[in-house]
Amino acid sequence: MSSHRPTTANPALAQASSKRGQPISHLLIEQGIVAPRVMVGALAEAARIAQPVARVIEAEALASREEVIRAQSEHYGVMFLRREDTPPDPDVVGLLPPEFCLAHGVLPWMRLGQTVVLAMARPETFDDVVPLLPDDFGSMTMALALEADIHDEIADRHGAALARIAETSLPAEESCRDLNRTTGRTRKIAALGGLAGVALLGAAPQLFFAGALILALASLLIAQGMKLAALWASRRQDRPASVPLPQVPPAVSILVPLYKEENIARTLVRRLSRLSYPKSRLEVILVLEAMDDTTRETLSRTNLPPWMRVVTVPPGDVTTKPRALNYAFNFTRGDIIGIYDAEDAPAPDQIERVVAHFEHAPAQVGCVQGILDFYNPRANWLSRCFSIEYASWFRILLPGLAKMGFAVPLGGTTVFFRRDVLQRVRGWDAHNVTEDADLGIRLARHGYQTELVATVTREEANNRMWPWIKQRSRWLKGYAITWWVHSRRPIALFRDLGARRFLGVQMLFLTTLLQFTLAPILWSFWLILAGLPHPLDSYLDRTMMLWLTGIFLSAEGTSLLIGLSAVARTPHSTLFVWVPTLFAYFPLGTMAMYKALWETLTNPFYWDKTQHGHSAPDTPHADLPPDFKG
Structure with a gap:
């Protein structure tokens, strides 16, 4: 039992008022801030979702946060502190660790005599927080403060330390951060391997070429087999169902990393404002x-x-999306954590579907x-092919992998986690440029499953040639690094995943990398059709x-079948005629490789950052679901 005790005996602390105890709703009406x-x-909405009316009023912008918290200070009969007027005492702020303060929206602000003034951003949780305080905390009294002031104070004092933790929170054996740290032994092995390859190429070029051909053909056959298996496994698609929210909807935090975005901010706010999830249970953090x-x-x-705010990540050794996510995670309070990209346009009921899925899973x-889809598939040929590829990945391959029980490499957006699970796996690898794929495999290694939910987010197809190659090269680089990280200790990977999922990881990652790397070996057979000599x-x-x-014909047939089947599961019927042109699209991946x-x-x-906002939706409402009536 804690030895400290809350006190309001001091009149200076209590701020006694004739308005103390009056309902917040009455105070805001009396002050003319909210109409009756x-x-x-x-009040009806607060009762429906079992939340304090103050949260509903603020989230729905019926009153400003400051107006609400001033009414709360009158209701509780306590002080309202502003950081700019009464800066926190440095000797008192450190009484509680920053992680605790962020998790509970509290900050030791100052002392009045022997009493610590504990500023709260969510005063209704005061009775829950008090038993969690250290036994030697002593007597304290509650005051109120804006959550923004609490966050700013913590960021100023502890931001650099939190940023360092964001870079290194993952154990070294699970991270790729030592990838660029070579040893004498690894340098010798790499040099010997390179020399052996060059020697074989010089001494027996046909043997070298034949070995590369066998590897290319094997990866091609395995990849096509996986695609057909995924097509069969995903033949029964889960239909979206209308499901009620839990009586008390869980708090949901959405992280949206932004970097050098000039054109997308206003559009992003408009698109996320369509979300129909109760705003008092939703927070969107722009990172x-x-x-x-x-x-x-x-x-x-x-x-x-009011349900959207900004978190700024301090500078560090690397500037990556996963590092930013790790840092911003400290400032979230949701039970479910979701990720969106800057250009995303999620279905309005997406959060409800995700919450319901977790509720019953x-x-x-x-x-x-x-599911990810594009709102500009008709912009040009590149966007059409990209849309077909995305449809194949998110509507056939990923659902098929999940149904077959394989580990699922995640997409970087429209992905949602239970908060406690994300904490147990220690978030993202700050150094991995495809943090999503890495996290999907790591979740599987820790015993967790990933499931797909039938809700669509539309985003902008990267349809300019060089930016597409840069984006794809980042993805492929991350795939290579992710495979290396998880396969450098193959016995441990086998033990964590089991035989089926271990083979699945090897087949998925290695075939992807080998197909793009060795594609020129297969292209060389065009020499024969041209009447030119071939090395073999x-x-x-x-x-x-x-x-x-x-x-070769079976591989092309499989690609056509997957592409046509994938397009059939989208609203983009005009893309059917473009599926045969994918043979000219995939060579771009080899350049990126x-x-x-x-x-x-x-x-x-x-x-290699992808710039957004260069291609508008094909039609004014292409970023909305076909049946959206809002």
Whole structure:
């Protein structure tokens, strides 16, 4: 039992008032801030979702946060503290660790005599927080403060330390942060491997080429087999169902990392404002880097709703999305944590569907992945092919992998986690440029499942050639790094995942990387059709050519089948005729692969940022579900 006790015996602390104890709703009506008719609706909503009316009033912008908290200070008969008027006492602030203060919205502010003034952003939780305080905390009294002031004070005092933790929270054996730290032994192994390859190429070029061909064909056959298996497993799609929210909807925090965004901020606010989840149970945190003046200036010209706020990440050794997410996670309070990208347009009822899915799923389901689609598939040929590829990935391959019981490499957006699960796996690897795929495998290694939910987020297809190659090279570099991180201790990976999922990880990652890397080996057979000599002419008899022709035709047939099946599961019927053109699209991935391999060797942690806002939706409402009536 704690030895400290709350006290309001001192008149200076109590701020005794004739208004103490009066309902907050009555105080706001009396002050003319909220009209009685509007307050009736707020009270009804508060009763419906079992939340304090003050939260509803603030979230629905019926009154400002300061007006609400001043009314709360009168209701509780306590002080309202502003950081700019009464700065917190440095000798008192450190009485509680920053993690505790962030989790509970509290801050030891100052002393009045022997009494600690404990500022609260959510005064209704005071009785729950008091038993959690250290036994030697002593006597205290409650005051009220804006949560923004509490966060700003903690960020100023502890931001640098929290940022360092964000970079290194993952154990070294689970992170890729030592990738660029070579030893004498690894350098010798790499040099010997390179020399052996060059020697084989010089001494027996046909043998070298034949080995590469066998590897390319094997990866091609395995990849096509996985696609067909996923198509079969995903043939029964889960239909969206209308499900009621829990009586007390869980708090949901959405993190939206932004970096050098000039054109997207106002559109982002508009799109996320369509979300129908109760705003008093939703917070959207826009995550900015400290040096990102471009986005900060853009947001300064944008009116953010009260359920949306900004968290600024201090500078550090790396500037990556996962590092920013790790830091911003400290400032969330949701039971469910979701991720959106800057250009995302989620379905309005998406949060309800995610919450309902978690509500009915077993505890080992730690993550839910939504479906990604594009709102500009008709912008040009590249966006059409990208849309077909996305449809194949999110509507066939990922659902199929999940239904077959394989580990699921996550997408970077429209992905949601149980808070406690995210804490147990220690968040994201701050150095991995495809933190989503890495986290999906790590969740599986810790015994958690990822399931897909039938809700769609529409986003902007990257449809400019060089930006597409840069984005894809980052993804492929991250895939290579993720495979290396998890496979460098194969016995441990096998033990964590079991035989089926271990093979699934190897097949998925290695076939993806090998197909793009070795594609030129397969392209070389166009030399024969052109009447030119081929390095393997001496081995290519009629039987061999028939086998190769059969393999190539079956692979093309599988690609066509997957592409057509995927498009059939989207509203983009005009894309059917473009599926056969994918044969000219995938070679771009090979260009990106070689860029990725070079960066893996020279700059593994470099984040090649994709700029958003360059391609508008095909039609004014293309970023909405077809049946949206709002």
